[in-house]
Amino acid sequence: MERTFIxxxxxxxxxxxxxxxxxxxxxxxxxxxxxxxxxxSGTVQAVVLTKSPALPAAKEVTVESAVKxxxxxxxxxxxxxxxxxxxxxxxxxxxxxEIIGKSQTLPFELSAELNLDTHLDNLPLTLRSERSRxxxxxxxSILDAYRTSLKQQNFTEFIAxxxxxxxxxxxxxxxxxxxxxxxxxxxxxxxxxxxQIMVGPFERAFTIAKIFRAEKSATTRHLSEAxxxxxxxxxxxxxxxxxxxxxxxxxxxxxxxxxxHADMFERFKTTIPLIPDSIPVLTLAExxxxxxxxxxxxxxPEHERMICEWAKKEKSSDLVFITRFPTKKRAFYxxxxxxxxxxxxGFDLLFRGLEINSGAQRMHDYDALVARMIERGLDPAxxxxxxxAFKYGMPPHGGSSTGLERMTARMLELPNVKEATSxxxxxxxxxxRLSEDPSFES
Amino acid sequence: MERTFIxxxxxxxxxxxxxxxxxxxxxxxxxxxxxxxxxxSGTVQAVVLTKSPALPAAKEVTVESAVKxxxxxxxxxxxxxxxxxxxxxxxxxxxxxEIIGKSQTLPFELSAELNLDTHLDNLPLTLRSERSRxxxxxxxSILDAYRTSLKQQNFTEFIAxxxxxxxxxxxxxxxxxxxxxxxxxxxxxxxxxxxQIMVGPFERAFTIAKIFRAEKSATTRHLSEAxxxxxxxxxxxxxxxxxxxxxxxxxxxxxxxxxxHADMFERFKTTIPLIPDSIPVLTLAExxxxxxxxxxxxxxPEHERMICEWAKKEKSSDLVFITRFPTKKRAFYxxxxxxxxxxxxGFDLLFRGLEINSGAQRMHDYDALVARMIERGLDPAxxxxxxxAFKYGMPPHGGSSTGLERMTARMLELPNVKEATSxxxxxxxxxxRLSEDPSFES
Numbered sequence: 001m002e003r004t005f006i007x008x009x010x011x012x013x014x015x016x017x018x019x020x021x022x023x024x025x026x027x028x029x030x031x032x033x034x035x036x037x038x039x040x041s042g043t044v045q046a047v048v049l050t051k052s053p054a055l056p057a058a059k060e061v062t063v064e065s066a067v068k069x070x071x072x073x074x075x076x077x078x079x080x081x082x083x084x085x086x087x088x089x090x091x092x093x094x095x096x097x098e099i100i101g102k103s104q105t106l107p108f109e110l111s112a113e114l115n116l117d118t119h120l121d122n123l124p125l126t127l128r129s130e131r132s133r134x135x136x137x138x139x140x141s142i143l144d145a146y147r148t149s150l151k152q153q154n155f156t157e158f159i160a161x162x163x164x165x166x167x168x169x170x171x172x173x174x175x176x177x178x179x180x181x182x183x184x185x186x187x188x189x190x191x192x193x194x195x196q197i198m199v200g201p202f203e204r205a206f207t208i209a210k211i212f213r214a215e216k217s218a219t220t221r222h223l224s225e226a227x228x229x230x231x232x233x234x235x236x237x238x239x240x241x242x243x244x245x246x247x248x249x250x251x252x253x254x255x256x257x258x259x260x261h262a263d264m265f266e267r268f269k270t271t272i273p274l275i276p277d278s279i280p281v282l283t284l285a286e287x288x289x290x291x292x293x294x295x296x297x298x299x300x301p302e303h304e305r306m307i308c309e310w311a312k313k314e315k316s317s318d319l320v321f322i323t324r325f326p327t328k329k330r331a332f333y334x335x336x337x338x339x340x341x342x343x344x345x346g347f348d349l350l351f352r353g354l355e356i357n358s359g360a361q362r363m364h365d366y367d368a369l370v371a372r373m374i375e376r377g378l379d380p381a382x383x384x385x386x387x388x389a390f391k392y393g394m395p396p397h398g399g400s401s402t403g404l405e406r407m408t409a410r411m412l413e414l415p416n417v418k419e420a421t422s423x424x425x426x427x428x429x430x431x432x433r434l435s436e437d438p439s440f441e442s
Numbered sequence: 443m444e445r446t447f448i449x450x451x452x453x454x455x456x457x458x459x460x461x462x463x464x465x466x467x468x469x470x471x472x473x474x475x476x477x478x479x480x481x482x483s484g485t486v487q488a489v490v491l492t493k494s495p496a497l498p499a500a501k502e503v504t505v506e507s508a509v510k511x512x513x514x515x516x517x518x519x520x521x522x523x524x525x526x527x528x529x530x531x532x533x534x535x536x537x538x539x540e541i542i543g544k545s546q547t548l549p550f551e552l553s554a555e556l557n558l559d560t561h562l563d564n565l566p567l568t569l570r571s572e573r574s575r576x577x578x579x580x581x582x583s584i585l586d587a588y589r590t591s592l593k594q595q596n597f598t599e600f601i602a603x604x605x606x607x608x609x610x611x612x613x614x615x616x617x618x619x620x621x622x623x624x625x626x627x628x629x630x631x632x633x634x635x636x637x638q639i640m641v642g643p644f645e646r647a648f649t650i651a652k653i654f655r656a657e658k659s660a661t662t663r664h665l666s667e668a669x670x671x672x673x674x675x676x677x678x679x680x681x682x683x684x685x686x687x688x689x690x691x692x693x694x695x696x697x698x699x700x701x702x703h704a705d706m707f708e709r710f711k712t713t714i715p716l717i718p719d720s721i722p723v724l725t726l727a728e729x730x731x732x733x734x735x736x737x738x739x740x741x742x743p744e745h746e747r748m749i750c751e752w753a754k755k756e757k758s759s760d761l762v763f764i765t766r767f768p769t770k771k772r773a774f775y776x777x778x779x780x781x782x783x784x785x786x787x788g789f790d791l792l793f794r795g796l797e798i799n800s801g802a803q804r805m806h807d808y809d810a811l812v813a814r815m816i817e818r819g820l821d822p823a824x825x826x827x828x829x830x831a832f833k834y835g836m837p838p839h840g841g842s843s844t845g846l847e848r849m850t851a852r853m854l855e856l857p858n859v860k861e862a863t864s865x866x867x868x869x870x871x872x873x874x875r876l877s878e879d880p881s882f883e884s
Contacts, residue, residue, distance in 0.1 A: 103835030393545030
């Protein structure tokens, strides 16, 4: 008999079916055993009744085992119907049962609130929890919606490299790689140069790229390896155009996840993010003035949280743009208009207390860019590949970079970005804790 | 005045417009100057007539400069209409002209047939050629279509890590990374373990991931950094299910690029790939017998090309599956059914002479997997993180991995996979040639 997917069971009431999936829940009531079985399409309750020939086998089934259940799809008695739940009005009455991948006894219940290290030590198991499945289902939807929005906005996707010859940002700490013949390479801290180069061929380009930061930071916001959703566009007047593209991408993404995953926001005890007709924009000085704090050249994490609370209360917005940072605090390629000195055309987007995006108009004039490099103590000779893009005609352009894990985390108000990373890497961990992993050489 | 995108110009005949873009072509006829201007949406011919106030400025415009042209959209005289070409019946009569990003004189014409090293040395420029724009537009469509097909087949996307604790395949050469506190990490040679782990949460999972291979191979097929499109699915009977999923994804991808890019296949003097109702499947032994060559434990590159010629001629197929490789020639986690010893349930997919995909049913039983590791001289303790997936219930599962660059290259019959890689890395090059780049330490 062919397998029936769990989402199709309600079409087979009164019929015999085969269901395959993982055992999420097992409740042994002695004379009968109840199961929640999940496959990619959903969850159904299965019951092995007293008279079922499968009862002895059902006693042996452990949670998380992969199983093949045969049985009849029955309507539940009215009193047992769970309204609004997938398959809440049916159950599978099991008459045959095969364990096709037996699970050992779990070290803890998957629904338990684990401390983060235990969660991370056991990811191949804990990623199966409803909480983790929610987070990464949502993340897949974010990726999809963000890409779709940028394609609708006429951007072309490209693949940016991870192995680079030097540190693109000229500042962030980069991991060193042993390359061929005793040469060294580095891991990209940003796809910045490559998306700027791609303005030449495509005018509007985006990439979903890995970035790697060797920062010794053990905060709830930092990862050694992260995923960024980057775009860059040419022929702009100012940073306002990339801000508008970004705003549309965020709006489309929130709209998509709200449509698909309303139930998740409930389970995570949060709400669908609020976005008013236009996301509020404050200059850095205005933000500090609004908070009644002294002006500083950057936003402190605490002030990021405070200004988000203000935006939510005063502007009904879970998002707020901060603009007009001092040029000297931004990457060397950030554009500064002479009339706006000493401020540059950069922006940050804050989401529920956290910076999830940073962007800017960039320098496009070859000579000015070389002069800026020298001013910052960088050697233009090391950037000769990148500089070709400017030598051969570059329009005013700009773009931004959104952190996928940060965006996912704030969407569901997760306390730590590591929970929004399928296999997070940090100072102390690559899968296993580094100090305990025999595969790591010291 | 607002900018008009070039694809919208035909709606503005008889109107004054502003167009912004790059100068692809400049033809100075003395009394007038013709330009081909491109933006993200297409190309249009612009003409600066003798009486135009912009004529002196037009003399200064260099190819690849970013420009802003103002003028009138005119119908072309009948004799100048180019049928079937975008904007082939209109031209822009320019009356104002601004160079917003001036290009230096190009070192060569972008339409020239360059040798590969010259092409790669100058990517920020050469990626702007029509040929490169075609290749990477097609690649973006492949990515999009492949993902869409897998989503339609109920797969969930996830992000696989690039930094790993050891060499996943237990064989391929991995690059070493200097991690924190004098510890070492490696760059992933495959997302294999992670997609298998993801069978637990999602049953069907896919990822577009970077893989890194430290192989000292300088062939037309090898890259140090490549992009793979990987999927994995649970609850299968054999390798036939992942083969069917893959076949559908390839079929959907070819169909999408055929719809969107028929003109490219013409420009590259190739044809839309042929896929019959079902892709032919040969065992390795059958393939060798068909070619009349001695049986070997793997396919030699020359035999891959020959069997593809056979499939095209005899089966009207540009693709052919090869199955039943000896288990000992496949990765340690490849499933071998006792009734099929010594052959395993692996498969390769060849496309126009080149292997673009490799897949298999995998081992799912914890004890058998540990035994196989020991048999291959691997230390199970080093795989403790991965092995959790099997400890806690894993169904029979399998999947495959498609090389994006190889698929792109064979789609357009490019002689070298590097041409299908936006920023290729190999033994001798990361952007610049390694021996010449001052940013590389030796």
